[in-house]
Amino acid sequence: MFALTPLESEAIFLSLRVAFWSMLVSLPVAIAVAWLLARTRFPGHALLNGLVHLPLVVPPVVIGYLLLLLLGRNGPMGAWLYDWFGVTVAFTWRGAAVASAVMAFPLMVRAIRLSLESVDVRLEAAARTLGAPPVWVFATVSLPLMLPGILTGAMLAFARGFGEFGATITFVSNIPGETRTLPIALYSMTQVPGGEGGALRLMILSIIIAMLALCASELLARRVRARLAG
Amino acid sequence: MLEVDIRKRLDNFVLDVAFKTETGGVTALFGRSGAGKTMLVNMLAGLLKPDDGRIQIGDQTLFDSGARVNLCPERRRVGYVFQESRLFPHLSVRSNLYYGRRFAPKGERFHNPTRIIDLLGLETLLKRRPVTLSGGEKQRVAIGRALLAEPRLILMDEPLAALDGSRKSEIIGYIERLRDTLNVPIVYVSHALEEVTRLADQVVLLADGKLVAAGPAVDIMGRPDLSPYNGRNEAGALIETQVVGHDDFGLTDLAFEGGTLCVSGLDLADGTKVRAHIRARDVAIATTRPTDLSILNVFHGRVVGIHGTNSAAMDLELDIGVRLWARITRRSATDLGIEPGREVYALVKSVAIDRHSLGLAQPPKRN
Numbered sequence: 001m002f003a004l005t006p007l008e009s010e011a012i013f014l015s016l017r018v019a020f021w022s023m024l025v026s027l028p029v030a031i032a033v034a035w036l037l038a039r040t041r042f043p044g045h046a047l048l049n050g051l052v053h054l055p056l057v058v059p060p061v062v063i064g065y066l067l068l069l070l071l072g073r074n075g076p077m078g079a080w081l082y083d084w085f086g087v088t089v090a091f092t093w094r095g096a097a098v099a100s101a102v103m104a105f106p107l108m109v110r111a112i113r114l115s116l117e118s119v120d121v122r123l124e125a126a127a128r129t130l131g132a133p134p135v136w137v138f139a140t141v142s143l144p145l146m147l148p149g150i151l152t153g154a155m156l157a158f159a160r161g162f163g164e165f166g167a168t169i170t171f172v173s174n175i176p177g178e179t180r181t182l183p184i185a186l187y188s189m190t191q192v193p194g195g196e197g198g199a200l201r202l203m204i205l206s207i208i209i210a211m212l213a214l215c216a217s218e219l220l221a222r223r224v225r226a227r228l229a230g
Numbered sequence: 231m232l233e234v235d236i237r238k239r240l241d242n243f244v245l246d247v248a249f250k251t252e253t254g255g256v257t258a259l260f261g262r263s264g265a266g267k268t269m270l271v272n273m274l275a276g277l278l279k280p281d282d283g284r285i286q287i288g289d290q291t292l293f294d295s296g297a298r299v300n301l302c303p304e305r306r307r308v309g310y311v312f313q314e315s316r317l318f319p320h321l322s323v324r325s326n327l328y329y330g331r332r333f334a335p336k337g338e339r340f341h342n343p344t345r346i347i348d349l350l351g352l353e354t355l356l357k358r359r360p361v362t363l364s365g366g367e368k369q370r371v372a373i374g375r376a377l378l379a380e381p382r383l384i385l386m387d388e389p390l391a392a393l394d395g396s397r398k399s400e401i402i403g404y405i406e407r408l409r410d411t412l413n414v415p416i417v418y419v420s421h422a423l424e425e426v427t428r429l430a431d432q433v434v435l436l437a438d439g440k441l442v443a444a445g446p447a448v449d450i451m452g453r454p455d456l457s458p459y460n461g462r463n464e465a466g467a468l469i470e471t472q473v474v475g476h477d478d479f480g481l482t483d484l485a486f487e488g489g490t491l492c493v494s495g496l497d498l499a500d501g502t503k504v505r506a507h508i509r510a511r512d513v514a515i516a517t518t519r520p521t522d523l524s525i526l527n528v529f530h531g532r533v534v535g536i537h538g539t540n541s542a543a544m545d546l547e548l549d550i551g552v553r554l555w556a557r558i559t560r561r562s563a564t565d566l567g568i569e570p571g572r573e574v575y576a577l578v579k580s581v582a583i584d585r586h587s588l589g590l591a592q593p594p595k596r597n
Contacts, residue, residue: 120316122312122314122316123316123318123319125277125303125316126310126312126316126318127318127329127330128276128277128302128303128304129275129276129277129303129304129306129308129309129310129376129379130304130309130329130330130333130375130376130379131304131307131330131333131334131379132304132329132330132333133304134304140329141318144320145319145320227320228319228320
């Protein structure tokens with residue numbers, strides 16, 4: 001009754017793949033940046049903070065265009081990536097993942113930073129008096145206590161990545177099977193005569209998927225919190 | 231041997247202390263709140279860096295500003311039992327206990343975990359989470375966790391502060407037991423005279439970031455010139471005694487160099503060493519041997535010093551074989567003609583010396 005057309009399933013699985021990889025790759029970076037912002041003071045601290053939050057305050061199309069300039073085949077980073085690793089980012093699904101990651105990054109960092117700031121530094125001090133070096137303390141005390149925030153951040157980033165549109169279409173365009181994610185497919189449907197039905201189906205699908213992701217992460221977070229609270 | 235000689239400025243507070251103590255048994259860091267006790271132990275643990283000076287335990291230097299030595303906390307092997315226990319909330323009691331063990335060098339694991347768990351009565355708690363524990367249980371786990379990391383020295387920062395009365399004496403009992411059976415030196419921070427009386431072998435007395443006195447507990451706690459610091463109402467003599475017998479009236483005789491002190495019954499075997507704290511305000515004075523008296527403890531001695539003569543009450547330093555202190559009014563002293571060298575009788579009510587005034591100098595029999 002609600003069987004997916006090949007076009008729909010292609011868009012959904014592409015969107016899921018893009019969101020998943022963008023979340024996974026940005027997670028360690030976000031944890032590191034959150035730690036720098038929450039626990040250290042250095043010249044350029046405010047600049048880093050501003051840079052992280054940039055995608056939240058400028059139009060997505062600006063970020064998309066910036067990425068195209070930087071990571072396009074002729075851009076400084078894009079050329080370097082191609083020359084050394086033979087990797088092309090622009091106009092590929094990897095590029096869509098990069099765009100999603102950049103757009104979702106501030107949300108992820110904020111959630112993780114918040115949870116890191118709520119970790120009791122006195123527990124970390126206690127762990128060190130027991131002989132544990134800082135890296136071990138981070139892995140066995142700080143990180144487990146941050147877990148609810150990390151989950152929240154990951155979920156937010158996943159949802160943001162799943163629905164990313166502006167930066168993605170600017171950076172990697174709208175290529176069926178490669179960069180035509182669900183929101184871009186929906187947008188395309190609305191641009192052709194007779195596409196309303198398909199657009200409606202995609203809209204409902206994307207709402208369902210978002211709700212499922214939300215529920216799943218909420219359940220997971222609840223279990224983690226219950227574990228932490230004993 | 232613990233050697234400390236450090237200076238640290240924090241906002242308007244300046245800590246400037248230098249002392250040496252034998253680290254055998256319990257060294258009490260004693261003083262009112264705000265004296266700089268916690269700051270000092272944080273510097274011993276490496277959680278706070280002194281501005282300059284030196285900290286040494288035995289032959290190991292932990293901090294030396296001159297030689298630019300500042301060991302990080304994890305390399306000091308100094309255990310720390312915090313006021314708020316600081317157990318890891320996401321780990322079970324067992325995982326908390328074993329947290330630091332992997333970092334203790336293999337050749338220096340002296341404590342048998344099973345024995346420590348038994349000694350602290352933790353067997354039944356091992357699978358529980360810290361949030362489900364009572365305050366006293368948390369502190370016992372915190373002490374066990376510190377011990378199993380095999381520290382060379384354990385710091386205890388007012389570990390009883392968050393506990394109610396009965397829990398307090400329970401934990402003191404455990405600490406006494408550790409002191410007497412495990413041979414780990416303890417630095418015990420407290421502003422409560424009762425705890426220091428029961429536990430301390432050595433006392434380091436601090437006030438306003440400065441050292442007031444340091445030395446054996448029996449010497450320091452008995453000095454009324456230090457009573458502004460150790461609490462005027464509680465000031466008195468600490469006397470080492472030994473249980474020599476029990477009578478049919480439920481009383482216990484404690485022998486000491488000046489005679490026999492009779493106190494309310496103690497459930498202790500003959501020969502057990504007990505430290506008695508006799509408060510100056512519980513001692514009365516007579517110039518002739520009183521008769522027909524309810525007081526059982528009458529000691530003959532001499533006045534060797536008079537302190538605090540400018541208020542209504544004054545402290546007499548007595549030599550009755552050991553040092554004893556008596557607080558009497560200036561009027562009584564004048565009426566009785568008290569002066570240094572005068573022979574007097576010191577009267578001590580047995581019931582004034584309760585369980586809180588007595589500390590075991592040796593472990594109790596375990597049943």
